[in-house]
Amino acid sequence: MAEYKSFKPEWAPNDNDKAFACSVMDGIDNIKDTTVGNINPKIIQGQRKKIRRKILTVDDYVDGVTRGERMVLSRAITLIESNNPAHFSKAQQVLQRLLVRTGKALRIGITGVPGAGKSTIIEAFGNMLCENGHKVAVLTIDPTSSVTKGSILGDKTRMGTLSRNQNAFIRPSPAGGTLGGVARKSRETMLMCEAAGYDIIIIETVGVGQSEVTVRSMVDFFMLVVLTGAGDELQGIKKGIMELADAIVINKADGDNLLKAKVSRGEYERMIEYIRPATEGWKTHAYLCSALKKTGLLELWQVINAFVSATKAKGSFQKRRDNQLLAWVHSMIDEHLHNLFFDDPVINGRMPEVREAVLMGKISPTQAVAELIQVFDIERAAKKRVDLFNTSQ
Structure with a gap:
C-alpha cells in the first residue's frame, strides 16, 4: 500500500492536541503505489502529455454551429459570455456570419414564482416537442450570489431526461446581477442556438417581479406559470408581470389540487378582464397544466400555434420583433x-x-x-x- 504522509497546516493552533481534526495530505506526486485508486502510472512517470483544447478559429465556430455540433455550440456560447475584449470581437465575427441563419425559430419565455414548477413544465413540454420532430434549445438563467458572484446552475440537473435528448440543448447561465435575471448575453446566445438549427427556443427566468419583464423584450410568446391560491383579485390586477403574459398556466392541476386549480383558473380569468391585452390581436387566457401527469401540454402547444397564426396575420408578430x-x-x-x-x-x-x-x-x-x-x-x-x-x- 502507498504510504500517505500528513502534517498539520501552518495555521494550526500551537496548543492543539492529537484530537485536532485538520491535516494536510501529500499529493499524488509522492504516492509510489500506482495501483491505489485511479492514478494513471504515466502521471508518476512523467509520460502523460498535457491535454490542450484546440483553439477554434472563426471558421471552426461557424462550420461547427452550422452543422449543429453541440460541443462547438457550447464553446461558441462560452465565447459570447466572455468579458475578454479579444473574445468579444471574435464572438461578433462568428455571430455576424451566422446571422443569416437566425430569426426562424419560435421564442418562448417562461417565468413564474420559485416553486411553481417551471423547470418541470419545460422538461415535459420539451420532451413532447422533441417527440414531435422539433429541436428545442432551453436557456435557463440562474440567480447569481451578490456576495460570491457564483450560482448553482442546477436547472440542467432538474431536467434530466430532456438534457439527454439528442434533439434538445440546455444551457444554464448565471444572471450576473442583470436586471430581471436575464443574462446580458442571452440575446446573442439565443441567436447562436437558432443558427445551430434549433427551431424552438425556451428561455426560463429566475422568478417573478417588476424587473422580470426584461424577458418580454426577447421572446415572441410570454408564459406566466402560477400556483393555486396565489392571492386575491386586487393583487392579481396590479400593474406588473400579469399584464405582459400571453398565457397564464396554472401548474400542478392534478390529484387533490385539481379542484383548487379550476377555481384559480376562474379567478385569473376574471382578473384578465381588467388588464389590457399583452399582445395586439390576442386575448390572454388561463390554462390548467400538470407537468407531473403531463396533462394540458398538448393544449398549451395548440394555444402557442394559434397565437403565432393570429399575430402573424395581423402583423403584430413581426412588429414586436422589429x-x-x-x-x-x-x-x-x-x-x-x-x-x-x-x-x-x-x-x-x-x-x-x-x-x-x-x-x-x-x-x-x-x-x-x-x-x-x-x-x-x-x-x-x-x-x-x-x-x-x-x-x-
Missing part, C-alpha cells in the same frame, strides 16, 4: 457608453474626490454628475478604448 431589435440596439448603446465613461482614466482619477465630496455633503449628487460629465471627453475615451466592434479583424 421593436425588440431596436430595443437591443439601444441597450447596447447604453452599455457601451457606460463602459466608456467608467473606464476613462480621467474619470477614475476624479471619482474619489467627487465621491468623498458627496458623502461629506459638500455637493449634491446632481452636481457631482454634472462635474464628472463636464470633464468627460468621449472622443478621448473612445480612442483609448479597444475597438471591440471591429468585426473585420
Whole structure:
C-alpha cells in the first residue's frame, strides 16, 4: 500500500492536541503505489502529455454551429459570455456570419414564482416537442450570489431526461446581477442556438417581479406559470408581470389540487378582464397544466400555434420583433457608453474626490454628475478604448 504522509497546516493552533481534526495530505506526486485508486502510472512517470483544447478559429465556430455540433455550440456560447475584449470581437465575427441563419425559430419565455414548477413544465413540454420532430434549445438563467458572484446552475440537473435528448440543448447561465435575471448575453446566445438549427427556443427566468419583464423584450410568446391560491383579485390586477403574459398556466392541476386549480383558473380569468391585452390581436387566457401527469401540454402547444397564426396575420408578430431589435440596439448603446465613461482614466482619477465630496455633503449628487460629465471627453475615451466592434479583424 502507498504510504500517505500528513502534517498539520501552518495555521494550526500551537496548543492543539492529537484530537485536532485538520491535516494536510501529500499529493499524488509522492504516492509510489500506482495501483491505489485511479492514478494513471504515466502521471508518476512523467509520460502523460498535457491535454490542450484546440483553439477554434472563426471558421471552426461557424462550420461547427452550422452543422449543429453541440460541443462547438457550447464553446461558441462560452465565447459570447466572455468579458475578454479579444473574445468579444471574435464572438461578433462568428455571430455576424451566422446571422443569416437566425430569426426562424419560435421564442418562448417562461417565468413564474420559485416553486411553481417551471423547470418541470419545460422538461415535459420539451420532451413532447422533441417527440414531435422539433429541436428545442432551453436557456435557463440562474440567480447569481451578490456576495460570491457564483450560482448553482442546477436547472440542467432538474431536467434530466430532456438534457439527454439528442434533439434538445440546455444551457444554464448565471444572471450576473442583470436586471430581471436575464443574462446580458442571452440575446446573442439565443441567436447562436437558432443558427445551430434549433427551431424552438425556451428561455426560463429566475422568478417573478417588476424587473422580470426584461424577458418580454426577447421572446415572441410570454408564459406566466402560477400556483393555486396565489392571492386575491386586487393583487392579481396590479400593474406588473400579469399584464405582459400571453398565457397564464396554472401548474400542478392534478390529484387533490385539481379542484383548487379550476377555481384559480376562474379567478385569473376574471382578473384578465381588467388588464389590457399583452399582445395586439390576442386575448390572454388561463390554462390548467400538470407537468407531473403531463396533462394540458398538448393544449398549451395548440394555444402557442394559434397565437403565432393570429399575430402573424395581423402583423403584430413581426412588429414586436422589429421593436425588440431596436430595443437591443439601444441597450447596447447604453452599455457601451457606460463602459466608456467608467473606464476613462480621467474619470477614475476624479471619482474619489467627487465621491468623498458627496458623502461629506459638500455637493449634491446632481452636481457631482454634472462635474464628472463636464470633464468627460468621449472622443478621448473612445480612442483609448479597444475597438471591440471591429468585426473585420
